[in-house]
Amino acid sequence: xxxxxxxxxxxxxxxxxxxxxxxxxxxxxxxxxxxxxxxxxxxxxxxxxxxxxxxxxxxxxxxxxxxxxxxxxxxxxxxxxxxxxxxxxxxxxxxxxxxxxxxxxxxxxxxxxxxxxxxxxxxxxxxxxxxxxxxxxxxxxxxxxxxxxxxxxxxxxxxxxxxxxxxxxxxxxxxxxxxxxxxxxxxxxxxxxxxxxxxxxxxxxxxxxxxxxxxxxxxxxxxxxxxxxxxxxxxxxxxxxxxxxxxxxxxxxxxxxxxxxxxxxxxxxxxxxxxxxxxxxxxxxxxxxxxxxxxxxxxxxxxxxxxxxxxxxxxxxxxxxxxxxxxxxxxxxxxxxx
Amino acid sequence: xxxxxxxxxxxxxxxxxxxxxxxxxxxxxxxxxxxxxxxxxxxxxxxxxxxxxxxxxxxxxxxxxxxxxxxxxxxxxxxxxxxxxxxxxxxxxxxxxxxxxxxxxxxxxxxxxxxxxxxxxxxxxxxxxxxxxxxxxxxxxxxxxxxxxxxxxxxxxxxxxxxxxxxxxxxxxxxxxxxxxxxxxxxxxxxxxxxxxxxxxxxxxxxxxxxxxxxxxxxxxxxxxxxxxxxxxxxxxxxxxxxxxxxxxxxxxxxxxxxxxxxxxxxxxxxxxxxxxxxxxxxxxxxxxxxxxxxxxxxxxxxxxxxxxxxxxxxxxxxxxxxxxxxxxxxxxxxxxx
Numbered sequence: 001x002x003x004x005x006x007x008x009x010x011x012x013x014x015x016x017x018x019x020x021x022x023x024x025x026x027x028x029x030x031x032x033x034x035x036x037x038x039x040x041x042x043x044x045x046x047x048x049x050x051x052x053x054x055x056x057x058x059x060x061x062x063x064x065x066x067x068x069x070x071x072x073x074x075x076x077x078x079x080x081x082x083x084x085x086x087x088x089x090x091x092x093x094x095x096x097x098x099x100x101x102x103x104x105x106x107x108x109x110x111x112x113x114x115x116x117x118x119x120x121x122x123x124x125x126x127x128x129x130x131x132x133x134x135x136x137x138x139x140x141x142x143x144x145x146x147x148x149x150x151x152x153x154x155x156x157x158x159x160x161x162x163x164x165x166x167x168x169x170x171x172x173x174x175x176x177x178x179x180x181x182x183x184x185x186x187x188x189x190x191x192x193x194x195x196x197x198x199x200x201x202x203x204x205x206x207x208x209x210x211x212x213x214x215x216x217x218x219x220x221x222x223x224x225x226x227x228x229x230x231x232x233x234x235x236x237x238x239x240x241x242x243x244x245x246x247x248x249x250x251x252x253x254x255x256x257x258x259x260x261x262x263x264x265x266x267x268x269x270x271x272x273x274x275x276x277x278x279x280x281x282x283x284x285x286x287x288x289x290x291x292x293x294x295x296x297x298x299x300x301x302x303x304x305x306x307x308x309x310x311x312x313x314x315x316x317x318x319x320x321x322x323x324x325x326x327x328x329x330x331x332x333x334x335x336x337x338x
Numbered sequence: 339x340x341x342x343x344x345x346x347x348x349x350x351x352x353x354x355x356x357x358x359x360x361x362x363x364x365x366x367x368x369x370x371x372x373x374x375x376x377x378x379x380x381x382x383x384x385x386x387x388x389x390x391x392x393x394x395x396x397x398x399x400x401x402x403x404x405x406x407x408x409x410x411x412x413x414x415x416x417x418x419x420x421x422x423x424x425x426x427x428x429x430x431x432x433x434x435x436x437x438x439x440x441x442x443x444x445x446x447x448x449x450x451x452x453x454x455x456x457x458x459x460x461x462x463x464x465x466x467x468x469x470x471x472x473x474x475x476x477x478x479x480x481x482x483x484x485x486x487x488x489x490x491x492x493x494x495x496x497x498x499x500x501x502x503x504x505x506x507x508x509x510x511x512x513x514x515x516x517x518x519x520x521x522x523x524x525x526x527x528x529x530x531x532x533x534x535x536x537x538x539x540x541x542x543x544x545x546x547x548x549x550x551x552x553x554x555x556x557x558x559x560x561x562x563x564x565x566x567x568x569x570x571x572x573x574x575x576x577x578x579x580x581x582x583x584x585x586x587x588x589x590x591x592x593x594x595x596x597x598x599x600x601x602x603x604x605x606x607x608x609x610x611x612x613x614x615x616x617x618x619x620x621x622x623x624x625x626x627x628x629x630x631x632x633x634x635x636x637x638x639x640x641x642x643x644x645x646x647x648x649x650x651x652x653x654x655x656x657x658x659x660x661x662x663x664x665x666x667x668x669x670x671x672x673x674x675x676x
Contacts, residue, residue, distance in 0.1 A: 036398070037398055037399060039398075040395045040398050041395075043393075043394035043395040043398070044393075044394065044395040046394050047394070049394070050393065050394025050395075051391060051392070051393055051394065052391070052392040052594075053389060053390070053391050053392075054389070054390040054391075054392070054594075054598055055381075055382075055388065055389055056381035056382065056384050056385070056387070056388025056389065056602060056605070057378045057379075057381040057382040057388075059561075059563035059564065060374070060375055060377075060378050060381070060560055060561050060562060060563055061375060061562060061563050062556075062562045062563060063563050101588075102440050102565075102588035102591070102592070103588055103589050105586075105587070105588050105589050106587060106588040109587065113480075113481070135586075138586055139586055139587075142451075142583070142586045143451070143481050143483040143484075143485055144483055144484030144485050145481040145482055145483055145484070146481075146482030146483070146484065147481055147482050218400075222398055223397075223398050224398060224399060224400045224589075225397035225398055225399050225400060225401050225592075225593035225594075226397065226592055226593065226594060227440075227588060227589065227590065227591065227592050227593075228592075245480070248443075248473075248476055248477055248480045249443070249444060249447065249477075249587065250439075250440040250441055250443055250444040250565060250588065251441050251443050251562075251565060252565065253440070253565065253592070254440070254563075254564060254565050254566075254591070254592035254594060254595040255563035255564065255565075255595075256390075256392075256563075256564060256592060256594035256595045256598050257592040257593075257594045257595060260392055260594050264394060267394070
């Protein structure tokens, strides 16, 4: 099973899906990296509503706000994050703590650090059900940490040791809707990676309400270059420990990116109040559906691969029944390829 | 010996140096954290020259540039970094690689990762001569890495094991000019932290030309909230390994911050070409000298503390002889304090 990048690559001319005789993929698909430039035209069309102006003396401070559990977060970003989750209804955010990081990549490492036992002499096992996001094992292992290490496929986990299970839903790379899979007597903690739990990718079936939930600006709106992610955290001590990780690893996240993310998320929410604007998620969903239909057409003509099918569900946000259109998808081999 | 924050704290009313009878510090100085808001009025005065305008569809890509060793760096930032080092003459940059990170905090960790032996079963010792920057031991130790760990005071290092010595010059917290101190038969590598090697803090006596040199936007211009640092690296494999660390820990650094850093560094360089502008480093140096003279006056009246004295040197950039005005300074106790 392999991931298929359906994110836009028009600027690079890589990942070009070219078929002859209806069956042969002549250029390899890049299975590892995708740039979410798909939504760029929407933000261009929004014109000066999205413009951010930064003066020479703005945001010079490190930004410690002793009143906030996460001392680096810009209050405007915090408000924008609350507003978008209230609009979409994909996560319970009341009475929770918001922690901002340099993308969700930094945040999932912060969550592993925060959830690991402080008194253990052995690293805790970080696990996820296969197929999992290819960055998890590398991120868990590259520093050979004594606090956490990669423990493999959650479906095969049978150690009598504590673990942290990452639940990615919709999953990267295969787009499946997931819950935890480990049933063990050992102490387990969960991190929910909701990078793709937005209406353009999947029906919003419920308000998620877990201990640690990760979201990222790059998948929500497509602004990957900003490197902004956020965690919604139930327990204050976990939020404080995550903040401590972010302080030690980079003294927080860029203020320019934070203020820009606040602006873009605000314009996104406004698009549901201004009748003249095209609502973002409807635009995004339309685009994703179109891409997937085109891709499906190509795959249907193929003698080698088929695309995975995703079940339909009722989306409480769009008020319609639809299927998941993952940022990346799964293909299966019809016959052996030499 | 303790560090004294002389960076501006006017917005917080913390660190207030209040004296009665000319001798008593009634409010403790914050010795750990300083916000470099000292230079804010300069950037405000520069007005729209420093303004950065970001459109909704700018910088959406992750920014992989396969032609660049550091695939996340914005070409305009790379050019601005080259320009400022050419102007100031504080570092040899020709035929070297530039790696950008989320502040120099992320970069010194990237350098330790890159310089550690890949085949060793023991973590390499990261050391620095005391008094050292308080973030080094925490950053080296918080993940209990099997690749590097904190090895303590470089002046006391006598292990028959490889090491990485961090040479911070001018030093944080005491402002001294430093070189490597370890004389050992073991294999040692050097990281030069030049956060404060800028003309407002110290005379520029030579173009530094070392294997790994770290600089940070926050200390150069005072823009700490942007979290932008850069490394100048001699060896391509070290630059690649540092980039790999940055990819795994946060998929690079904010594009918004990078473009803003490019703008501000450009305006700084322009201030030496436009006769109407006040040159930045002269402004900064004037301010630092003024602050130090005031502080020295207070300390001279004190029966408890004295301020360290710094030797004078000829600055090739300003063409005058002057002393170091560190971002933080050292005080000594005249008598025991109960």
